[in-house]
Amino acid sequence: MAIETNDYQLYVKHYPNSAVSEAFRMLRTNLLLTNIDRGLNSLVVTSADRGEGKSTICANLAVIMAQAEKKVLLLDCDLRLPSQGNLFDIATDVGVTTMVGSFGDDRTVEIPEEVMPGLTVIGSGPPPPNPSEFLGSNKFRAFLEHMEKSYDTVIVDAPPVGLVTDAAVLSALVDGTVLVLDAQSGLRNLALQAKASLEKVNANLIGVILNNVRQERNLYSYYHYRGYQGEE
Ligand SMILES: Nc1ncnc2c1ncn2[C@@H]1O[C@H](COP(=O)(O)OP(=O)(O)OP(=O)(O)O)[C@@H](O)[C@H]1O
Numbered sequence: 001m002a003i004e005t006n007d008y009q010l011y012v013k014h015y016p017n018s019a020v021s022e023a024f025r026m027l028r029t030n031l032l033l034t035n036i037d038r039g040l041n042s043l044v045v046t047s048a049d050r051g052e053g054k055s056t057i058c059a060n061l062a063v064i065m066a067q068a069e070k071k072v073l074l075l076d077c078d079l080r081l082p083s084q085g086n087l088f089d090i091a092t093d094v095g096v097t098t099m100v101g102s103f104g105d106d107r108t109v110e111i112p113e114e115v116m117p118g119l120t121v122i123g124s125g126p127p128p129p130n131p132s133e134f135l136g137s138n139k140f141r142a143f144l145e146h147m148e149k150s151y152d153t154v155i156v157d158a159p160p161v162g163l164v165t166d167a168a169v170l171s172a173l174v175d176g177t178v179l180v181l182d183a184q185s186g187l188r189n190l191a192l193q194a195k196a197s198l199e200k201v202n203a204n205l206i207g208v209i210l211n212n213v214r215q216e217r218n219l220y221s222y223y224h225y226r227g228y229q230g231e232e
């Protein structure tokens with residue numbers, strides 16, 4: 001059986017009985033039990049560097065949350081290098097930027113169709129001239145607050161912390177921030193710097209996801225997928 005790119009990237013949707021899906025279910029449980037009193041309505045997923053697996057993790061987490069009958073919104077706020085449009089095969093000419101642009105005082109917003117029961121994905125839309133300024137604007141904040149009220153969970157895909165301020169700006173707006181670490185990258189210093197940058201904006205850093213963990217003697221290695229592991 002050939003594995004399509006999207007099957008592979010949206011692993012939990014296509015392979016619900018895999019070890020990877022089980023790891024995502026564990027992550028879901030951990031997140032639902034985090035901030036149990038205040039609730040964790042919105043979440044930013046970021047990392048120290050490019051390519052550590054943020055977008056893939058956001059997409060799979062969004063699917064697994066929706067499978068638990070949560071009303072989930074996935075927002076692609078990596079306005080510089082968006083991925084969710086391609087991952088979910090949705091229109092890329094509309095998205096966060098166009099929706100925020102037309103988000104007026106009447107608070108009406110045209111929500112795209114769900115990509116699966118319980119999951120709405122909004123891609124980035126055309127890039128704005130200054131993404132950090134866009135994400136720091138009052139209009140974006142109002143849009144995000146509106147979305148937080150409309151969904152059980154809002155998952156925000158973001159650029160890395162190290163390169164631009166976007167992720168720090170976003171982290172200050174949401175309930176919690178998760179840092180993805182590529183276990184093979186060895187960029188421990190960069191990860192510590194990322195953590196420090198997030199702490200500077202008083203982000204609520206709720207955990208680290210260690211991605212790309214090599215499992216030498218793994219019962220499930222025939223899935224040809226490097227495992228995800230949740231970590232507090
Ligand atoms: N655990 C994994 N095993 C195998 N491939 C992975 C894994 N995690 C991510 N990838 C692959 O690595 C690439 C980068 O992943 P992804 O786009 O999710 O990273 P990112 O952190 O969002 O990158 P960027 O900083 O560019 O937005 C993708 O091709 C993705 O399919």
Ligand SMILES: [Mg+2]
Nearest residue numbers: 054055078083
């Ligand atoms: Mg990405």
